[in-house]
Amino acid sequence: MSFDVIIIGGSYAGMAAALQLLRARRTVLIIDAGERRNRFASHSHGFLGQDGADPAAIAATARSQLEKYRTLTWIDGTAIGADGAKDALVVTMSDGARHEGRRLLFATGVKDALPQVDGLAERWGKSVFHCPYCHGYELDQGDIGVIATGPMSVHQAQLIPEWGTVTFLLNGALTVNAETQADLVARGVTIEETPIERLEGEAELRLADGRVLGFAGLFTATRTTPASDLAARLGCAIEETPMGTQIKTDGGKETSIPGVSACGDAARVPHSVTLAVADGAWAGAMLHRSLVF
Ligand code: FAD
Ligand code: MG
Numbered sequence: 001m002s003f004d005v006i007i008i009g010g011s012y013a014g015m016a017a018a019l020q021l022l023r024a025r026r027t028v029l030i031i032d033a034g035e036r037r038n039r040f041a042s043h044s045h046g047f048l049g050q051d052g053a054d055p056a057a058i059a060a061t062a063r064s065q066l067e068k069y070r071t072l073t074w075i076d077g078t079a080i081g082a083d084g085a086k087d088a089l090v091v092t093m094s095d096g097a098r099h100e101g102r103r104l105l106f107a108t109g110v111k112d113a114l115p116q117v118d119g120l121a122e123r124w125g126k127s128v129f130h131c132p133y134c135h136g137y138e139l140d141q142g143d144i145g146v147i148a149t150g151p152m153s154v155h156q157a158q159l160i161p162e163w164g165t166v167t168f169l170l171n172g173a174l175t176v177n178a179e180t181q182a183d184l185v186a187r188g189v190t191i192e193e194t195p196i197e198r199l200e201g202e203a204e205l206r207l208a209d210g211r212v213l214g215f216a217g218l219f220t221a222t223r224t225t226p227a228s229d230l231a232a233r234l235g236c237a238i239e240e241t242p243m244g245t246q247i248k249t250d251g252g253k254e255t256s257i258p259g260v261s262a263c264g265d266a267a268r269v270p271h272s273v274t275l276a277v278a279d280g281a282w283a284g285a286m287l288h289r290s291l292v293f
Helices: 012-023 055-066 151-164 178-186 230-234 272-291
Strands: 002-008 026-030 072-076 079-085 088-093 097-107 109-111 141-148 165-169 190-192 194-200 204-207 212-214 217-220 223-226 238-239 242-247 260-262
Touching: 002 012, 002 088, 002 272, 012 026, 012 055, 012 272, 026 097, 055 072, 079 230, 097 272, 109 242, 141 151, 151 165, 151 178, 151 217, 178 190, 230 260, 260 272
Parallel strands: 002 026, 002 097, 026 072, 097 260, 141 165, 141 217, 165 190, 223 242
Antiparallel strands: 079 088, 088 097, 109 223, 194 204, 204 212, 238 242
């Protein structure tokens, strides 16, 4: 059998798309490897009606609601290939199974390239974050370290004083000119040029000169790239964003390949659960219309 739509990625964006399609009684196959980007965090903030909820619980509730629709097929697994053309797109699974769909939607998310700081990866989503709107409030206007990764980090260092007293740790990732330095100082930011040796405790930075700076939390701007290369291998155009790269889509969320769409973090910036859900809902409705008209 051929599904109306195959959705690769069954997290917020993919499920939001599926919901629209299922409510239009279309057949949908969701393939999901279960690696949501926010799986490192125990609380998700800023999503209306779910503020502070466990991100896994938000996804689980959504999935249980989708599973009530009889035209849904859900496979927990990894897609390793996508081929074919509009109306006859074929997805290959890691176990060799093949599934055919008239349309294909990539809701595959992004991966974060974290700065190479000893001890940082273990604290990602716990005391080290990228988004102040998601995790700034809980730091209670305390001392915040911003670890530079490149030029985009200046923007973070300028914005985050809204949430606390900022120390901007350049860590050899960039140099700031006199104008930027003056701007940061005017915002109350302390610039620290000594490289970071490692992260200790909850959010303590041991510097190369032996000093230890304690923070309520840390922020760092990660580079984000599509979590899956399937869209690129299928020939979908990839575009630059201020944070990395993403799958290029038009206003209706279709990629450069007819019949193939993309939504959520994989295909829009900036990133959040709210925006992924909105993007997915729109992609779902547009895919439905492409099957009707
Ligand atoms: P994702 O949630 O990343 O889901 C993509 C899905 O696709 C995954 O399940 C993955 O396994 C699957 N997939 C990928 N490739 C394949 C494949 N080949 N085969 C099968 N499945 C595949 N946002 C907020 O709004 N509030 C917060 O508090 C917040 N906190 C965050 C904390 C951290 C540490 C991080 C990193 C992010 C946070 N975010 C937060 C951002 C949020 O996680 C993303 O915006 C959101 O997850 C994007 O949803 P998505 O559905 O587009 O992608
Ligand atoms: Mg998704």
